[in-house]
Amino acid sequence: MIPSAFDYEAPATVAEALTLLADDSREVKVLAGGQSLLPVLKLRMADPELVVSLQQIDELRGVRMEDQTLVIGAMTRHADVAREPLIGAHAPLLARAAAEIADPQVRHRGTIGGAVVHADPASDMPATLCALEAQMQVVGPSGQRTVPAAEFFEDFFTTVVEEDELLTAIRVPSYDDWGIGYEKFTRVAQQWPIVSVAAMVRLEGGSIAEARVALGNMDTVPVRAAGVEAALSGAAPTQEAVAAACASAAEGTNPTEDLNGDATYRRHLATVLARRAVLAAVADAGA
Amino acid sequence: MQLEHHFEVPASRAETWARFNDLEQVVPCFPGASLTEVDGDEFTGSVKVKLGPISLQYNGSGRYVERDEAAGRIVIEASGKDRRGNGNAGATVTAVLTEAGEGTAVEVVTEMDIGGKPAQFGRGMIQSISNKMLDKFLACIREKMTDSA
Amino acid sequence: MTVTEEHAPEIGKARARKEDARLITGRSRYTDNMVLPGMLHLAMVRSPLARARITSIDTSAARSAPGVVRVLTGKDLTGEQGSMPNAWPVTEDQKAPPHPAVAEETVNFAGEIVAVVIARSPAAARDAVELVDVDYEPLTPVVDLATAARDEELIYPELGTNHSATWVFDSAEAGTGGDIKEAISAAEIVVERTFRQQRLIPAFMEPRSTVVDPTGEQLTVWSATQIPHILRVMLALTLGIPESKLRVIAPDVGGGFGGKLQVTPEEVITVLAARHTGKPCKYTETRSETMVGAHHGRDQIQTLRISAKADGTVTGLDVHLVANMGAYLGLITSGIPILGAFMYNGIYKFPAYRFECTNVFTNQVWTDAYRGAGRPEATFAIERMMDELATELGMDPIEVREKNWIQHDEFPFATVSSLEYDSGNYEAATAKALELFGYDELRAEQTRRRESGDVVQLGIGVSTFTEMCGLAPSRVLGALSYAAGGWEHAQVRVLPTGKVEVVTGVSPHGQGHVTSWSQIVADRLGVAFEDVEVLHGDTQVSQRGLDTYGSRSLAVGGMAVVAAADKVIEKAKVVAAHLLEAATDDIEFSGGQFTVRGTDQGVGFGDVAFAVFAAHDLPDGFEPSLDSDATYDPENFSFPHGTHLAAMEVDTETGQVRVRKYVCVDDVGNVINPMIVDGQVHGGLAQGIAQALFEEAVYDDSGTLLTGSFTEYLVPSAPDLPSFTTDRTVTPSTTNALGVKGVGEAGTIASTPAIVNGVLDAIRQFGVSDVEMPCSPSRVWHAIQAARVGSGAGTGHTGTGGEEARR
Numbered sequence A: 001m002i003p004s005a006f007d008y009e010a011p012a013t014v015a016e017a018l019t020l021l022a023d024d025s026r027e028v029k030v031l032a033g034g035q036s037l038l039p040v041l042k043l044r045m046a047d048p049e050l051v052v053s054l055q056q057i058d059e060l061r062g063v064r065m066e067d068q069t070l071v072i073g074a075m076t077r078h079a080d081v082a083r084e085p086l087i088g089a090h091a092p093l094l095a096r097a098a099a100e101i102a103d104p105q106v107r108h109r110g111t112i113g114g115a116v117v118h119a120d121p122a123s124d125m126p127a128t129l130c131a132l133e134a135q136m137q138v139v140g141p142s143g144q145r146t147v148p149a150a151e152f153f154e155d156f157f158t159t160v161v162e163e164d165e166l167l168t169a170i171r172v173p174s175y176d177d178w179g180i181g182y183e184k185f186t187r188v189a190q191q192w193p194i195v196s197v198a199a200m201v202r203l204e205g206g207s208i209a210e211a212r213v214a215l216g217n218m219d220t221v222p223v224r225a226a227g228v229e230a231a232l233s234g235a236a237p238t239q240e241a242v243a244a245a246c247a248s249a250a251e252g253t254n255p256t257e258d259l260n261g262d263a264t265y266r267r268h269l270a271t272v273l274a275r276r277a278v279l280a281a282v283a284d285a286g287a
Numbered sequence B: 001m002q003l004e005h006h007f008e009v010p011a012s013r014a015e016t017w018a019r020f021n022d023l024e025q026v027v028p029c030f031p032g033a034s035l036t037e038v039d040g041d042e043f044t045g046s047v048k049v050k051l052g053p054i055s056l057q058y059n060g061s062g063r064y065v066e067r068d069e070a071a072g073r074i075v076i077e078a079s080g081k082d083r084r085g086n087g088n089a090g091a092t093v094t095a096v097l098t099e100a101g102e103g104t105a106v107e108v109v110t111e112m113d114i115g116g117k118p119a120q121f122g123r124g125m126i127q128s129i130s131n132k133m134l135d136k137f138l139a140c141i142r143e144k145m146t147d148s149a
Numbered sequence C: 001m002t003v004t005e006e007h008a009p010e011i012g013k014a015r016a017r018k019e020d021a022r023l024i025t026g027r028s029r030y031t032d033n034m035v036l037p038g039m040l041h042l043a044m045v046r047s048p049l050a051r052a053r054i055t056s057i058d059t060s061a062a063r064s065a066p067g068v069v070r071v072l073t074g075k076d077l078t079g080e081q082g083s084m085p086n087a088w089p090v091t092e093d094q095k096a097p098p099h100p101a102v103a104e105e106t107v108n109f110a111g112e113i114v115a116v117v118i119a120r121s122p123a124a125a126r127d128a129v130e131l132v133d134v135d136y137e138p139l140t141p142v143v144d145l146a147t148a149a150r151d152e153e154l155i156y157p158e159l160g161t162n163h164s165a166t167w168v169f170d171s172a173e174a175g176t177g178g179d180i181k182e183a184i185s186a187a188e189i190v191v192e193r194t195f196r197q198q199r200l201i202p203a204f205m206e207p208r209s210t211v212v213d214p215t216g217e218q219l220t221v222w223s224a225t226q227i228p229h230i231l232r233v234m235l236a237l238t239l240g241i242p243e244s245k246l247r248v249i250a251p252d253v254g255g256g257f258g259g260k261l262q263v264t265p266e267e268v269i270t271v272l273a274a275r276h277t278g279k280p281c282k283y284t285e286t287r288s289e290t291m292v293g294a295h296h297g298r299d300q301i302q303t304l305r306i307s308a309k310a311d312g313t314v315t316g317l318d319v320h321l322v323a324n325m326g327a328y329l330g331l332i333t334s335g336i337p338i339l340g341a342f343m344y345n346g347i348y349k350f351p352a353y354r355f356e357c358t359n360v361f362t363n364q365v366w367t368d369a370y371r372g373a374g375r376p377e378a379t380f381a382i383e384r385m386m387d388e389l390a391t392e393l394g395m396d397p398i399e400v401r402e403k404n405w406i407q408h409d410e411f412p413f414a415t416v417s418s419l420e421y422d423s424g425n426y427e428a429a430t431a432k433a434l435e436l437f438g439y440d441e442l443r444a445e446q447t448r449r450r451e452s453g454d455v456v457q458l459g460i461g462v463s464t465f466t467e468m469c470g471l472a473p474s475r476v477l478g479a480l481s482y483a484a485g486g487w488e489h490a491q492v493r494v495l496p497t498g499k500v501e502v503v504t505g506v507s508p509h510g511q512g513h514v515t516s517w518s519q520i521v522a523d524r525l526g527v528a529f530e531d532v533e534v535l536h537g538d539t540q541v542s543q544r545g546l547d548t549y550g551s552r553s554l555a556v557g558g559m560a561v562v563a564a565a566d567k568v569i570e571k572a573k574v575v576a577a578h579l580l581e582a583a584t585d586d587i588e589f590s591g592g593q594f595t596v597r598g599t600d601q602g603v604g605f606g607d608v609a610f611a612v613f614a615a616h617d618l619p620d621g622f623e624p625s626l627d628s629d630a631t632y633d634p635e636n637f638s639f640p641h642g643t644h645l646a647a648m649e650v651d652t653e654t655g656q657v658r659v660r661k662y663v664c665v666d667d668v669g670n671v672i673n674p675m676i677v678d679g680q681v682h683g684g685l686a687q688g689i690a691q692a693l694f695e696e697a698v699y700d701d702s703g704t705l706l707t708g709s710f711t712e713y714l715v716p717s718a719p720d721l722p723s724f725t726t727d728r729t730v731t732p733s734t735t736n737a738l739g740v741k742g743v744g745e746a747g748t749i750a751s752t753p754a755i756v757n758g759v760l761d762a763i764r765q766f767g768v769s770d771v772e773m774p775c776s777p778s779r780v781w782h783a784i785q786a787a788r789v790g791s792g793a794g795t796g797h798t799g800t801g802g803e804e805a806r807r
Helices: A014-021 A037-042 A078-083 A085-090 A092-099 A104-109 A112-118 A124-131 A226-232 A239-246 A263-284 B013-020 B023-029 B117-121 B125-148 C018-024 C122-129 C145-149 C180-185 C228-239 C265-277 C287-293 C333-340 C375-393 C397-404 C426-437 C439-452 C474-479 C513-525 C553-580 C605-614 C674-693 C746-766 C777-790 C802-806
Strands: A007-009 A028-031 A050-053 A063-066 A069-073 A135-140 A143-148 A153-155 A166-173 A179-185 A195-204 A207-216 B002-009 B033-039 B042-051 B054-068 B073-082 B088-100 B103-114 C040-046 C052-058 C068-073 C113-119 C133-138 C163-170 C189-200 C209-213 C219-223 C246-249 C281-284 C297-308 C314-326 C353-361 C456-466 C488-494 C500-504 C532-535 C587-590 C593-596 C602-604 C628-632 C641-651 C657-667 C724-728
Touching: A014 A028, A014 A050, A014 A135, A014 A166, A028 A037, A063 A085, A069 A085, A078 A085, A078 A092, A078 A104, A078 A112, A085 A092, A092 A124, A092 A179, A092 A195, A112 A124, A112 A166, A124 A195, A124 A207, A179 A263, A195 A263, A207 A226, A207 A263, A226 A239, A226 A263, A239 A263, A263 C777, B002 B125, B013 B023, B013 B088, B013 B103, B013 B125, B023 B033, B023 B042, B023 B125, B042 B125, B054 B088, B103 B125, B117 C287, C018 C513, C040 C122, C040 C265, C040 C287, C052 C113, C068 C122, C068 C265, C113 C122, C113 C265, C145 C297, C145 C314, C145 C353, C163 C333, C180 C297, C180 C314, C189 C375, C209 C265, C219 C228, C219 C265, C228 C246, C228 C265, C265 C281, C297 C375, C314 C333, C314 C375, C333 C353, C333 C375, C375 C397, C375 C456, C375 C746, C397 C426, C397 C456, C426 C439, C426 C456, C426 C641, C426 C657, C426 C724, C439 C456, C439 C746, C456 C746, C488 C553, C500 C513, C500 C553, C513 C532, C513 C553, C553 C587, C553 C593, C553 C602, C553 C605, C553 C628, C593 C605, C602 C605, C641 C746, C657 C674, C657 C746, C674 C724, C674 C746, C746 C777
Parallel strands: A007 A050, A028 A050, C040 C281, C219 C246, C314 C353, C500 C532, C657 C724
Antiparallel strands: A063 A069, A069 A166, A135 A143, A135 A166, A179 A195, A195 A207, B002 B103, B033 B042, B042 B054, B054 B073, B073 B088, B088 B103, C040 C113, C052 C133, C068 C113, C163 C353, C189 C297, C209 C219, C209 C281, C297 C314, C456 C641, C488 C500, C488 C628, C587 C593, C593 C602, C641 C657
C-alpha cells in the first residue's frame, strides 16, 4: 500500500495553511487525522500533488466555552471529544457519539473536523452535529463565515467548504438539561452504521417540550427528522406516544442500498432506532 | 445496473432528435466529461469523477450504435478505463423519443457497469453516485433542449 | 550413578508458548522482513475485468519509468511458466483449463495477474503498474454458480462445458450400506432442504509474501506458506527446476487457515523474476490483492434429502452438491468438496447414503482449502438437517440426535461412507454440554419470551459434530486420486550436552508446534522442556515432510516425533547397558534415567549422550550417534467430536442477532497443552460464528468483488463475540499412541450450524424455515416479514447478499 508521490507541508498557523491552499498550480488535499484520506491515497483513488497537514497548528486544537457555546477546534481528536468534561457537561450527545466512532486507534488519530469535512453520510459526527444544531466556522481568503450544520453538508463527501477554505472550529450550543440517546446499528463493532440516530429531548411539566432527532446514513447527507421532532413537541414521554411520533422517522429520506440492507429495511430501522433513541433520551432526561 | 429515466421537453421530436445526435451538445452534459475527438459516429473523451478525496479519470471512447430516426431510437455506447488502472466503466444509453403533444417525451434506459476499485471499495455508494451523475446528465440535456425550444 | 526423582509430566501442562515472547515483542521474521543485497521488488498488474481477451499490452512507459528493471507479460513467459498445478484430479475425466501464472490470452477472474513490474524499490514498482496499458476485449462473465452449472455460456468453450467433474459415492455400490432409492421409497418421512454455503475469504493476518534468491547453488525461496515441502516439489515439477536445486523456507508465518495451502502464481512469478534478472526478488501482496487474488473457500449449493421413520430413526441420506471451483483448479480445489463426502453422515447411523458432487467453473477467483475444507460444509448440512427432521417430527433436537448417533459401546464403528471411527463418546460430551449450558432453564426462558411476545426472542442451537482429522493414511489418499501421501517425518538429534533438537516435517504458522513438540519430547526422553529445540520449515533442515493442514500436525507429525524419540531410546539403551555392564534387555528407561532392572544402578540420558559423542568406549559395532529419523503413516484418520450449544437472541424488530451464550464440549482425545487447545477452539469458534453471521464474499454481476476490503468483508473482533464456555471429554484415539485426535478445525466446523440452528429456533415460530448465511440483521428481518405476510413463506433468501448488488 504505497501512495503516489506527493509534496508535504505542515504549516504552524491557519494563515500559512490558507496560503498553501491558495496554490492554484497544484492539486492540494488537506490532511487532518488521516483516517479517511490515507486509505484513499494508499488505494490510489486520489493523487494530490500537495498534502497540507494541519497537525502542527495548535490553534485548531482544544475545547473552550464562549458564553453558552462550546467551541471545539477542528483538529480536536475524537478521543478528546469523548472525554472532555466541558463537552460531557454541555453536549453529552456529542461525547457519546464520539466514543462510538470506529475503534480506539481511529479515535486517537481521527479528528472531529476531519470527519465533518469528509462528510461520509454514515459517519457519526455529521448527524450528531445536525441534531445539536452546531455552527461550522469556516475561514478562507475572503475571511471567516459561519454555516449551520443543516446547510453544511451538500452530498456524499461534499460540504460547502471550498478548496481554498478550512474548517477551523465547531460551535455547539449548551444543552445542559436535555436527555440524550444515540443508536448506532452495526453488524460488527468496527463497521460504519447501517443507520444511526442521534436524539435529544427536553422535558417540561411532564411532557416533551422539545426534541431533536437526526438520522445518519439515511441519505447522501445527514437528515433531521423534522416530522418526528414536531410530533414529539408537547407529547407525553410514554412508549406509545414516542412510538407514534417516530413512525414517520424515514419520511423523505433516500437511503443507499448496499450489502447490509435495502432501502425498505433501512427505512424500517430508522423508525425503530428513532423510537429507541428518543426513549433513551426521555429516560436520560429523568422522565 | 440498469437505470431508467423519463422526461418531457417542449421541443419538437425532430429538434430533439437533432440535439441528441449532436455529440458536442450531449457529451459535455455528463458531469466531468470532455470530448477530445469526434469522428462520424465515434468519439473519444474523458470523464473526471471527483468526490471528496476520491478523484478518478476515465479515458475512453464511444459510438452511436443505433440511430433509427423513424423509431426515434438512439443507442450510445461508451466505455473507458481509469488512467491509473483503478478500473473500468461502461455505459449503454438507449433513448427513445416520442411525440407528446407539442413537445417530446424522452425515455432513457442506461445500463451501467463500473468495475474495479470504485466498486470494490465504494461501500455500495457507487450505485447512488452513478445514479446522481446520470440525473445531472439528463437534467442538463433536458435543460438544453428546453432552452433551445 | 544413582537414580534421581521423576519429572512431572509435561504432557497436559498449560505451558505458555515458547514462540510467543519472540513473536509479540517484534523479534519475528516474516518473509517480508527479508532484505537481501541487490534485492528487486515486484508489483502486479491485475485485470479489473472478470472475463476478457487481452488484445494488447503496452509496457513501454512502464519499462522506461524510474527504477524499473523489467516488465514481464504472459507472452514473455510462454513456454517457461507452465501451468499452475492441481494435485487432485478427482475423476479420470476431470476437465480443467490451463492456468498460467501470468495470463497469456484471456483473463478469467477480476484480480488475475496480466503483467509483472520488477523495480529497484517497492514504490517504483507500484508507480509503474499504473503505466502498463492493457487493452481488453470484454467477454460475457459467468459469475453466478447456478447459472454456470446450466452451461448456457461456456467460460472455456474448448472444454465444452463449465462442469469440471462429477464425483459420486454410493453406499450400495461401495458395499458399505443400502440403496438410497430404496430407503427413500420406503421412508415414512422424507425431508429435503437446499442450503447455500457462501463464499468465504481466508483473511489470514499476514498477507502472502515471497522472496527468491537465485545467487546461490540452490535457488532459495522464502514464502509465507503452510507447505514448504509441497511447494518445493511443485515448483520443481511446474518450472522444470531440479528439486535438488531448490530450497524452500517458510519462516515465521502469520496464519493460513488453508489460505496458504497453495502453490500460488505469485510464488511462481517471483521465481521466474529472479531467474530473469539474476537478482533476489521480493513480492509482498497488499490486503486488497489478498482479497481478490488469493483463493477463497466454501461456495457450494447443497441439496439434501433425509429419509426416516416416524419415530425419528434415520434410514437414508442423499446429498447433491454443486461446488464452485472459480476460474481455475488450484492445488486441491477439486478435492475440497470431496473431502466432505465422508462426513455428511456425521455421528449418525445412516443405513444408506449417496453423495454426488458436480464441480463447476465460474469467473471468480478459485476456491480451495479453508479451515475445515469440505468438512464444515458437510457438518453444517447434516446438523441443519437433523434440526429440520426434529422440527418436522415435533421432536427435541437433542432427542432426534440421541436416537441416531453411534453409542459409545459401538466403537470402532464402520460408517456408511466407508470410514472406521476409532473411538468417541457422544453421550458423555452431550451430557456435559447440556449441564454447562443450563439447557432446561434456557428452554424455560425461551417459552416465557415466546408467551410474553418479547421483542427479543431466544433460540437454542445444537450441533453435535465429528470430523476426520490427521490427513493421513497414504493409501486412502491414493484411493481418492490425491497426488501425494499423508505420512509425516521427524528427526530427533541428540547433542553432546544432552540437549535435543527435534526436526519436524510439519510447518507451523501459529499453532504452537514448537511448544507442544517440546512437551512431547521432554516427557519421552526425560529432558527439560527448555532443552528441546524444535526446527522446522526449511527444506535444508527439515528434509522430509508434508506440512500443516487438515488437523494433521499432532496426530501424524507428533507421532513421527514420538517414533523418532523411541528409536533414540532404543539406541541409547545399548550404550547405557554397556556403561552399566548389564544386558540391554535389563535396561529400563524412565524420567531421563536408564536403570538396570531390580537395582539402583543407573545412568542419565545426558551422560549417555556425551559418551556417544566422545565415542571412546562404545559397544563393538555401535554407530556413534543417537540421532534417529522416523516417518509415520497412520492406519486411519482420527475423529474428534463434540457437542456445541448456542443460545441466540434475535431482536425481532431489527433482525439483529446476538450470541448470548456459547458452550462447547470437545473430545479431541488426549491433550498435550490445554491452553493451546483452548486457543484453537476459541479461534475456530470465532471463524465458524463469522460464517454464520458476518462473512460473505460477494461478487456483482460483472464479477467485481464487492467485499474487497474489511469495510465490507466483516471479520468479527472481540466485542462481537461472547465469552465462550469450553470444556472437554477425553476418549483417547486408538489410532495413534499419543491418543490425540486434532483440534485445528473443531471450533470452525461445529459452531456454524449451532448458530444458524439457534437463530432459526428463535424465529421458526413466525413461520421462518431458513435464513441464508450469513444471517445478517437485514436477512433475518426480511425473513420474519415475509413469513408474517406470506404465512410460512419466509426463507431469508431475500435481503442482503448478492441480490441488491446484482439488481
